[in-house]
Amino acid sequence: MHSLQFTEQSSSNGVVEREFTVGDIPGALWSPASSPPAASVWSPASVWPPASDRSPASGRSPVSGADRAPLVLMGHGGGTHKKWPGMVGRAERLVRDGGFHVALIDAPGHGGRPRTAHDEQEIAALYAARSAGGGQRAAGEPEGPVVVRYNLHLAERAVPEWQTTLDALQALPEIGTDGPVGYFGLNMGTAIGVPLTAAEPRISAAVFGMFWPDPLAETAKQITVPVEYVLQWDDEHIPRESGLALFDAFASQEKTLHANAGRHKDVPRFEADSAVRFFVRHMGGGTAAS
Amino acid sequence: MHSLQFTEQSSSNGVVEREFTVGDIPGALWSPASSPPAASVWSPASVWPPASDRSPASGRSPVSGADRAPLVLMGHGGGTHKKWPGMVGRAERLVRDGGFHVALIDAPGHGGRPRTAHDEQEIAALYAARSAGGGQRAAGEPEGPVVVRYNLHLAERAVPEWQTTLDALQALPEIGTDGPVGYFGLNMGTAIGVPLTAAEPRISAAVFGMFWPDPLAETAKQITVPVEYVLQWDDEHIPRESGLALFDAFASQEKTLHANAGRHKDVPRFEADSAVRFFVRHMGGGTAAS
Numbered sequence: 001m002h003s004l005q006f007t008e009q010s011s012s013n014g015v016v017e018r019e020f021t022v023g024d025i026p027g028a029l030w031s032p033a034s035s036p037p038a039a040s041v042w043s044p045a046s047v048w049p050p051a052s053d054r055s056p057a058s059g060r061s062p063v064s065g066a067d068r069a070p071l072v073l074m075g076h077g078g079g080t081h082k083k084w085p086g087m088v089g090r091a092e093r094l095v096r097d098g099g100f101h102v103a104l105i106d107a108p109g110h111g112g113r114p115r116t117a118h119d120e121q122e123i124a125a126l127y128a129a130r131s132a133g134g135g136q137r138a139a140g141e142p143e144g145p146v147v148v149r150y151n152l153h154l155a156e157r158a159v160p161e162w163q164t165t166l167d168a169l170q171a172l173p174e175i176g177t178d179g180p181v182g183y184f185g186l187n188m189g190t191a192i193g194v195p196l197t198a199a200e201p202r203i204s205a206a207v208f209g210m211f212w213p214d215p216l217a218e219t220a221k222q223i224t225v226p227v228e229y230v231l232q233w234d235d236e237h238i239p240r241e242s243g244l245a246l247f248d249a250f251a252s253q254e255k256t257l258h259a260n261a262g263r264h265k266d267v268p269r270f271e272a273d274s275a276v277r278f279f280v281r282h283m284g285g286g287t288a289a290s
Numbered sequence: 291m292h293s294l295q296f297t298e299q300s301s302s303n304g305v306v307e308r309e310f311t312v313g314d315i316p317g318a319l320w321s322p323a324s325s326p327p328a329a330s331v332w333s334p335a336s337v338w339p340p341a342s343d344r345s346p347a348s349g350r351s352p353v354s355g356a357d358r359a360p361l362v363l364m365g366h367g368g369g370t371h372k373k374w375p376g377m378v379g380r381a382e383r384l385v386r387d388g389g390f391h392v393a394l395i396d397a398p399g400h401g402g403r404p405r406t407a408h409d410e411q412e413i414a415a416l417y418a419a420r421s422a423g424g425g426q427r428a429a430g431e432p433e434g435p436v437v438v439r440y441n442l443h444l445a446e447r448a449v450p451e452w453q454t455t456l457d458a459l460q461a462l463p464e465i466g467t468d469g470p471v472g473y474f475g476l477n478m479g480t481a482i483g484v485p486l487t488a489a490e491p492r493i494s495a496a497v498f499g500m501f502w503p504d505p506l507a508e509t510a511k512q513i514t515v516p517v518e519y520v521l522q523w524d525d526e527h528i529p530r531e532s533g534l535a536l537f538d539a540f541a542s543q544e545k546t547l548h549a550n551a552g553r554h555k556d557v558p559r560f561e562a563d564s565a566v567r568f569f570v571r572h573m574g575g576g577t578a579a580s
Contacts, residue, residue, distance in 0.1 A: 233538075233545075233547070244534070247549075248523075252551065253551060254551060255523075255550070255551045256548065256549065256550045256551070256558075257523070257547065257548070257549040257550075258546065258547070258548060259537075259546065259547040259549070260545070260546045260547075261542065261543060261544060261545045261546070268546075270567070270571065274564075277560075281560065
């Protein structure tokens, strides 16, 4: 098993950001700067671990797990990376408003990671589909089939990387093996997150969104943990019926669809806050440290 | 114009509840007990009027409007009334967490209000449809067509009553004519609220949900204010496609669908909190008192 090596650390506004590697996988971990975590905007009582476990009287030490907080894994979208501004913003909200640890890793072929010949070929195919589509994207070869094919290929490489990374993260005393784990990723983050969540019993709640159902829906049928699913009602890439079909496929008893008017890139910022509340609801209360 | 007469007043946990009549329409008004309103769980700066307008230095007096807060009109569901526990709970959340005034009136034929011969006939038809449907509700005559027909009839009587009530509410110094007005109602509250919002330019944001699109969708096409729409993904009365069709009909540029797994009566409690945030977003900032 690869252990996690921290390479850089910085801190601002109550959030500590640490870059790390696990073998050749580069990642970043955002954590509350102080313990107990910054007060939640909901109820402090709903933040895990319970306040009573975080009091000085309970003997706080990194090794005892008294500083522990639940972990959210976050998957970035296609063409971006672990430090993409939109990702960092969401990570910081999860830390500040939910008291969570948040981890991102660069997907295969993304960030500074090497590309295979297959990566180069698929990226070229994607650009070709885009320029064939022209400004309107409606005519010509659509990029959807290339995105689906390439993202699902990347998921096959990314799922074992996430599992190795999760092993290493849970070996950190401030995370540990007994706390809840969530997953949050849209677009390619959903293409990777759905098979990861289906394969990984440690993940107990997930926020997904904006991907095509075929063939991902077959994997979604194996998922039973609570799911929040985000889609754009006027998405110019993913037909509305396709988005609804993927949401419908999840076997989860608790699942919520958030559909907002607007095009693919217009997901409202308040959905990031909604994701924080979702994780607080499903990972914040009840699940005490052992 | 009928003026508003208060008949009873009580107060608990920071919320003042006053029952009132406007002519023969009975209603209830929930308001923040103190001014400035209880701190919002989001940003106090997002509560209308701006904090600067509520400071003692600005010369607070009921007549000057310095105590004013935005108003949310709330419509109850079929067979219930203005003091139904679920309605009171939502009203209190809007007051405590959003700093709003909240008004409910009994719909025609509901609460203690007299029923016409037509009311009695339609209620009998509804019970007949239910018992014909049996325990499963799938077989036999469905109740949907009766609910649609009767609720839309009630809406024709209720819309002018709401407009008269809104006139009277805006004559109160703590509400006034220049603040934003929202509408929140599911089921029959949507059957009444959609034509009310289409007819009433004073309403600037609305939360609707769980009604049939035919013929309500034609009216929804006239609505352009921000809308949050709630539906149940496994509603045993309203087919999924019907719920989606009504959401689709709103002409609003800003609209959000919240669809939750579960049957008709299983709307999660967190949707009430979401409605508070929706009204804070759309009525809380920017709109200063004149």
